[in-house]
Amino acid sequence: MALTERVIYEYSAPGRGAADQWPAPTGEAELSDLPAALRRAEAPQLPEVSELDVVRHFTRLSQLNFSIDTHFYPLGSCTMKYNPKACNQYAMLPEFLARHPLAPESHGQGFLACMYELQEMLKEVTGMQGVALSPMAGAHGEFAGVAMIRAYHRARGDDARNEIIVPEAAHGTNPATATMCGCVVREIPVDTQGDVDLDALRAAVGPQTAGIMLTNPSTLGVFERHIEAVARIVHDAGGLLYYDGANLNAILGKVRPGDMGFDVIHMNLHKTFSTPHGGGGPGAGAVGVGERLLPFLPVPLAAKEGERYRWVSEAERPQSIGRLSAFMGNAGVLLRAYIYMRLLGREGMQKVGEFATLNANYLLQRLKDAGFDAAYPRRRASHEFIVTLRRQARELNVTAMDFAKRLLDYGFHAPTTYFPLLVPECLLIEPTETETREVLDAFVAALSQIQKEAEQEPGRVTSAPHTMPVRRLDDVRAARQLDLTWKPTAPS
Amino acid sequence: MALTERVIYEYSAPGRGAADQWPAPTGEAELSDLPAALRRAEAPQLPEVSELDVVRHFTRLSQLNFSIDTHFYPLGSCTMKYNPKACNQYAMLPEFLARHPLAPESHGQGFLACMYELQEMLKEVTGMQGVALSPMAGAHGEFAGVAMIRAYHRARGDDARNEIIVPEAAHGTNPATATMCGCVVREIPVDTQGDVDLDALRAAVGPQTAGIMLTNPSTLGVFERHIEAVARIVHDAGGLLYYDGANLNAILGKVRPGDMGFDVIHMNLHKTFSTPHGGGGPGAGAVGVGERLLPFLPVPLAAKEGERYRWVSEAERPQSIGRLSAFMGNAGVLLRAYIYMRLLGREGMQKVGEFATLNANYLLQRLKDAGFDAAYPRRRASHEFIVTLRRQARELNVTAMDFAKRLLDYGFHAPTTYFPLLVPECLLIEPTETETREVLDAFVAALSQIQKEAEQEPGRVTSAPHTMPVRRLDDVRAARQLDLTWKPTAPS
Amino acid sequence: MAFIPHTRADVEAMLRTIGVARLEDLFDEIPAGLKIKGLDRIPEALNEMQVGRLMSERARCDGGLTSFLGAGAYEHHIPSAVWAITTRGEFYSAYTPYQAEASQGTLQMIYEFQTMIARLTGMDVSNASMYDGASATAEAALMAVRANRRSRAARILVPSTLHPHYRRVALNTTHNQGLRFEEIPYVRESGTLDPAALESLAGEDVTALVIQQPNFFGRLEDVDALTDWAHARGALVIAVVNPMSLALFKPPGRWGTKGVDIAVGEGQPLGVPLSGGGPYFGFMTARMEHVRQMPGRIVGRTLDSAGKGGFTLTLQAREQHIRRAKATSNICTNQGLLMTAATIYLSLMGAEGLKRTAAASHARTRELVALLTRIPGVRAAFQGPFFHECVLQLSRPAAGVLRSLAARGIAGGLDLAPYYPELGSAILTCATETKTTADLERYALALGDALNAAQAA
Amino acid sequence: MAFIPHTRADVEAMLRTIGVARLEDLFDEIPAGLKIKGLDRIPEALNEMQVGRLMSERARCDGGLTSFLGAGAYEHHIPSAVWAITTRGEFYSAYTPYQAEASQGTLQMIYEFQTMIARLTGMDVSNASMYDGASATAEAALMAVRANRRSRAARILVPSTLHPHYRRVALNTTHNQGLRFEEIPYVRESGTLDPAALESLAGEDVTALVIQQPNFFGRLEDVDALTDWAHARGALVIAVVNPMSLALFKPPGRWGTKGVDIAVGEGQPLGVPLSGGGPYFGFMTARMEHVRQMPGRIVGRTLDSAGKGGFTLTLQAREQHIRRAKATSNICTNQGLLMTAATIYLSLMGAEGLKRTAAASHARTRELVALLTRIPGVRAAFQGPFFHECVLQLSRPAAGVLRSLAARGIAGGLDLAPYYPELGSAILTCATETKTTADLERYALALGDALNAAQAA
Numbered sequence A, B: 001m002a003l004t005e006r007v008i009y010e011y012s013a014p015g016r017g018a019a020d021q022w023p024a025p026t027g028e029a030e031l032s033d034l035p036a037a038l039r040r041a042e043a044p045q046l047p048e049v050s051e052l053d054v055v056r057h058f059t060r061l062s063q064l065n066f067s068i069d070t071h072f073y074p075l076g077s078c079t080m081k082y083n084p085k086a087c088n089q090y091a092m093l094p095e096f097l098a099r100h101p102l103a104p105e106s107h108g109q110g111f112l113a114c115m116y117e118l119q120e121m122l123k124e125v126t127g128m129q130g131v132a133l134s135p136m137a138g139a140h141g142e143f144a145g146v147a148m149i150r151a152y153h154r155a156r157g158d159d160a161r162n163e164i165i166v167p168e169a170a171h172g173t174n175p176a177t178a179t180m181c182g183c184v185v186r187e188i189p190v191d192t193q194g195d196v197d198l199d200a201l202r203a204a205v206g207p208q209t210a211g212i213m214l215t216n217p218s219t220l221g222v223f224e225r226h227i228e229a230v231a232r233i234v235h236d237a238g239g240l241l242y243y244d245g246a247n248l249n250a251i252l253g254k255v256r257p258g259d260m261g262f263d264v265i266h267m268n269l270h271k272t273f274s275t276p277h278g279g280g281g282p283g284a285g286a287v288g289v290g291e292r293l294l295p296f297l298p299v300p301l302a303a304k305e306g307e308r309y310r311w312v313s314e315a316e317r318p319q320s321i322g323r324l325s326a327f328m329g330n331a332g333v334l335l336r337a338y339i340y341m342r343l344l345g346r347e348g349m350q351k352v353g354e355f356a357t358l359n360a361n362y363l364l365q366r367l368k369d370a371g372f373d374a375a376y377p378r379r380r381a382s383h384e385f386i387v388t389l390r391r392q393a394r395e396l397n398v399t400a401m402d403f404a405k406r407l408l409d410y411g412f413h414a415p416t417t418y419f420p421l422l423v424p425e426c427l428l429i430e431p432t433e434t435e436t437r438e439v440l441d442a443f444v445a446a447l448s449q450i451q452k453e454a455e456q457e458p459g460r461v462t463s464a465p466h467t468m469p470v471r472r473l474d475d476v477r478a479a480r481q482l483d484l485t486w487k488p489t490a491p492s
Numbered sequence C, D: 001m002a003f004i005p006h007t008r009a010d011v012e013a014m015l016r017t018i019g020v021a022r023l024e025d026l027f028d029e030i031p032a033g034l035k036i037k038g039l040d041r042i043p044e045a046l047n048e049m050q051v052g053r054l055m056s057e058r059a060r061c062d063g064g065l066t067s068f069l070g071a072g073a074y075e076h077h078i079p080s081a082v083w084a085i086t087t088r089g090e091f092y093s094a095y096t097p098y099q100a101e102a103s104q105g106t107l108q109m110i111y112e113f114q115t116m117i118a119r120l121t122g123m124d125v126s127n128a129s130m131y132d133g134a135s136a137t138a139e140a141a142l143m144a145v146r147a148n149r150r151s152r153a154a155r156i157l158v159p160s161t162l163h164p165h166y167r168r169v170a171l172n173t174t175h176n177q178g179l180r181f182e183e184i185p186y187v188r189e190s191g192t193l194d195p196a197a198l199e200s201l202a203g204e205d206v207t208a209l210v211i212q213q214p215n216f217f218g219r220l221e222d223v224d225a226l227t228d229w230a231h232a233r234g235a236l237v238i239a240v241v242n243p244m245s246l247a248l249f250k251p252p253g254r255w256g257t258k259g260v261d262i263a264v265g266e267g268q269p270l271g272v273p274l275s276g277g278g279p280y281f282g283f284m285t286a287r288m289e290h291v292r293q294m295p296g297r298i299v300g301r302t303l304d305s306a307g308k309g310g311f312t313l314t315l316q317a318r319e320q321h322i323r324r325a326k327a328t329s330n331i332c333t334n335q336g337l338l339m340t341a342a343t344i345y346l347s348l349m350g351a352e353g354l355k356r357t358a359a360a361s362h363a364r365t366r367e368l369v370a371l372l373t374r375i376p377g378v379r380a381a382f383q384g385p386f387f388h389e390c391v392l393q394l395s396r397p398a399a400g401v402l403r404s405l406a407a408r409g410i411a412g413g414l415d416l417a418p419y420y421p422e423l424g425s426a427i428l429t430c431a432t433e434t435k436t437t438a439d440l441e442r443y444a445l446a447l448g449d450a451l452n453a454a455q456a457a
């Protein structure tokens, strides 16, 4: 109900504070050993506010967000499904929270057991031979994956392989990761049905090919039907296949990347395994590898010997691409994923893929019936699909962005817009398996209503949103007149 | 942002459910011992909804509330101050939550230690000789108190004393409690300055007087200056003095009911000691007594022997008014109060009274300066005070109710309205010590603005609220066309 | 400390506005002789970190028990979602919904609660909670006296198998108003109410009969016959029920020919942690004809000035803040937050989850009883079916046996000696769906050892 | 299970709408040979109660240690309010704020976070977090290479007293892009960077110098001289700092004459639980001139179409979703929720609380070091002041000593042998404000015993 909230600094008053949270002051004598030249001259400008101020401010701020817990949030490629409360509660047991990352193994058997079993479960789910858990997001997992591909080629003396092929619809992290790994990116087109253009692929591969990065189902929301051919072409050329696991939810328990021929995969545990997105993280980007890449897995790794669990030492893994995080990656996120997988069990896993696909195909069909244009009308949807509003943009001057903003007024988060870039005016819609049919129907009704508005009073749509805490924001101004930190004189 | 939410039943579909929370089904054979005649024929009509439905529904519902954590909530007599998050976190440690009330003392030493120390601290704070913790709210504490008064007279063979005197401004629970205890209520007036009319009191006391129930500061927001005289008159007549502890926040660390001459007191731990109000409870109404009533304290009581803590057995307390709850009252609330008191310590306690009083007097003064009428303009405010809008009602036809509703639009919860009954068109305003001066100033500004509206466009005020999830509700209809449970055919 | 946000400058400016020099001056209406200097016997403040450590140590003292205690408070699984949402500030730190328009969240939740409780009990209306099961029983007795205009006796029949603490609380709460409670004995063999004892009162003025189902011993009463017996004699019937059991058992609204008049009980099994005895909540339901005699808050659905549906407190003329000395009760603050938890719990469980929980608890207890009664010196005290709780007779004094179980980390049950000395050495034992077969076996092993040791000693 | 709300009727109706007969038909575009039947090696589902019990047992295995470990992750008091609010669904279950109008809560929080981190470090701008301190250091090196247009060497000087894990991560992250890291040794007596070693590189092309303050040993570097040295040679300076220490120490924005160019660090000390190593968050700040070289998300304040202020992601042209292969980094998902916790933590602590915490931690560690170095066979490894962490030299092999401490429930510190074999038997030990004098004494007693026992053995 409160639609504005001041910046926390604006509640500040000199000398105010949540003193209850502070240790007793230390005498200056106790700090006398610290050289004056290294000491801070002025206190940092931080808010001076009471505990109630803080609680009230951030509680009110939170209410300005859409979230899974409050809204349908069909953001394509993001798998915004229910994050079970149990995963959070049990990952936050006091003993887990208190455990120092360098604590002795004797006092980490519980945590290690979870990590070991998580590795094992992820192997089974992906059909890979080994799993490492420490990458801290999807892109971080991609980095680990491509770094392993490079290490593999290098280990074989095949130093020239520095090209990574990506389909043009790929997520931005794919080419960016290739660059991070010092590779050159080669984009290849997809055909009219959304499958990789095999001729283009054949033309692209060669002795410079390090590998290809794909997700399947692809970012176009369809299953890559030529996957076996793709694998053959790339493997025959000496390259490896990288699987972007962002779309794993679609095929969980149905088909496995390892079986399709992929050599390495990252999994967005914060998508398929429902750890929270937290307004932008933390995620977890565990990686899985086939036989050939096993020696290169990053550390840390959990191992089991008899009834004891232990960390694998770096010395045991001389070819490892090494450590990618200061400690154990996003350990607490991994615990949440572990809990989620135990809750699902083998039956549940399979259902996830099935019902994510059911919801997507149902929603696609209903939207088609309502007159919307599917980008790939003759294809099955995977767990997501693309609607293009090119017609609306052309005929009514109402864009995908306008539809997206107007949806907010109807109480729905917008789908992903303008990604993948090759489909004009697109909405990439992923309902996930945890939403009811009623919600999907209501979403169709809202989009249909907006379509009507676009025809009858387009201004209502193009000037949306109308009921959010702010109206449409000026992004150009944001980038031109940079205001990145609060200053006492800033306009309020 | 979402201002409506359907009734949970409206999300229901046959066969849907949060199966994850359910044990595996039991075979009918395992229930074969239960007589068919006693079994339920039809399943109860409960919602069949997914876990996400539940989380989303109740999260959205919660957002429809004002609360301390989101709004200034100056409800007079209710002491809506910050409820520290620490009190909740540490009262909800898994071991405390798992402890069965009948668990052996050997496995309850931690809890018992807290209860014992809480009793001791409350004695010190009130100046009483003994404290029992089990009453579950203020009114329940009142019941215990008056029951003790009756038991005391009865024990002395003074059976005729069944009259309880209450000032006309008393909270409704006071006369209601007297009735619950089988007493007759005798109301006495207060004088123009808000003090008890001593002549009326003298006239009222007699051999039928069981006692008097008072709070001091009174429900008029002023300190009863003749308290010593009142005590003398009642004691001389053979009656006892009951202190309604709802207003203890005003005098914490400044003056103690025991020292004023009160024989028995209840404390609203959910007011002065900041346990949460929870949208209507749970509270905790610990009682304290002077020497004379010690034998009559209700059980359970915690005792300490050497280093061990134990429950006092009922056999040890033959004159006790006995048990008033199935187990240990609102034990978890008591833990919260204990934690709060340890956080405050002796320094903090004193500050509470001082700053609650400072905030109230400041706010009163600012409102007077802004042209509002104080009910007792020549008195100091205690932790709360009364503004009367009689003038506005008469001249502008805008009532206290209208002001209250319009305040909601300004983002403030309304003060208590129409209580105490003897002040017409009153607002009983209690800011509490945890609010900043800035908040009080903003509240004055809002009331002044509403005053202006009342003068210039009274319709805006009398039709308020305008920005809440609902407009003004029809209470008459609610009571005439009773709709107390959801039915599938109910209007939605 | 004390969560006070005032800066020195604030204090000075505020005192200036008020027109006094010092904080102390604000207390100048208090007789000087009464003022105190300080609170010496209160310990010094701890900061949150120190309190956290203290409480964690205290909590640790209380852990490590596998509990087979029931007797009115039951260990059931509580979904994480329940308290994650219940403790949201908007529920946790709101007051009673006096300003309906700014409290629709709490009000709608209560309306949903009332609906669920009414459906579970098969009754027409529910209020918005009482303090606990015992106080709800006491209030039900008072309500029955008001509601039964044909009776002038204020005489309530109570089986001695009603929870002993409930009997005490009911008596302690109502005796000053002249209510009389008369205990109906139980049959030693069956552990259920003695119909012969009832029959002896046949012609007399009885205001109400209380029936607990399952009774304190976990045994099942013949509720249909008892309800009809009371109604036939102009007495009202007050049911005291475990809400969890209602997933399996006939709801009080269907007992006998007409159903009971008032049904109450302890809500704790519905998502509320054991928590050392509280906060729990009492629920109270009744037939519509008695609604105006109900104590406590009630929420109704109504319309706003624009014709949109909304929720508000209703029938307030029954309550102390309006009716004062003539109110139906003095209750004001109730157990709102626990209602919230229960409403979320019931939404997650639904009829199916509740039934499975009740059934699993019962099956577990049967398994336990079978295991334990195989031990020499242990036998079931009563014949006939029980629900998820059972009285066992031991060959050695219960207190000592329970002590040695506790030393092995097992709370074996409740010693009934203080309550029912006639049973000799007997304990009331309960298993719920939370117990595994390994737990039961550990109990059996320990009990066998404890009885052997006692024998040896 | 699997949190799927579909009823049988839903499934049928939905399949009918789609026009297929069975769920399986939805997978008909997948080559038949690839499909699997099931996931046999995944265990069967547990319900929440069973998982809860399993996890509680697992957690219990890991408890019971009093920890004196630091080495980049620090045990500080975390106010209850921090995680009570951070885990609110609206923060916890939201995505990256792509739809700004529906994400003002997260966006404004980030803007406040950026402000606080910028003020704490004395830098102009902050991004919205990196994965952790180590990965932030790696990204800072890449950023420096982009930002330092005068250097062509992609050569980064790194003191060997930079956290060893950070050195590894930086190398592993950047070597494929051709970055070279050159380690600058430390002076054995002081445990600080060897200026002579630096001086030997004076004329060469150096892209950036990394300075950790306090360094891995807890020792304090001469940051002003080092910063000026680098700037004088056209190198950028990357500071790696513990944000808690900045309450006491000169912020990197003020090091030397000009201040550093990029400052990064591990945010964990700011309200994030140790949690077995993560999730933590890295922070990254820079001078305004480098903002377009920064990786990661950045939030800016702007106006809406009605002229009202609001917040949005900005400078997105740096990021992978726009710039793809030319982006400043591949980072996408960052550590949003941890930022939320840190922002709340910093709001509660303010400058004063942070200073007191840092000071108390330091004082505690001094007290501990004084106690321990009184034990024969224990001495400080380096001369000179440290901050809240200290290397101790032991007369017996560290591994065995630490093992026997662990057996007594004490994590005594980190064995440095794998990292700095030249130090012989040495441990890095840390106390924070969470430790009481009794804790320190318990440690001292156990260490004395452990060294004695080792001697005896």
Ligand SMILES: Cc1ncc(COP(=O)(O)O)c(C=O)c1O
Pocket (backbone or CB within 6 Å): A077, A078, A137, A138, A139, A140, A171, A173, A174, A215, A219, A244, A246, A247, A268, A283, A284, A285, D331, D332, D333
């Ligand atoms: C297809 C695809 N690949 C990769 C990623 C990157 O994952 P993360 O954001 O966890 O780094 C995403 C997430 O947005 C994605 O949708």
Ligand SMILES: Cc1ncc(COP(=O)(O)O)c(C=O)c1O
Pocket (backbone or CB within 6 Å): B077, B078, B137, B138, B139, B140, B171, B173, B174, B215, B219, B244, B246, B247, B268, B283, B284, B285, C331, C332, C333
């Ligand atoms: C003056 C006064 N007395 C008694 C009470 C009753 O307390 P409770 O609501 O806890 O029963 C209140 C609370 O509203 C009150 O303000």
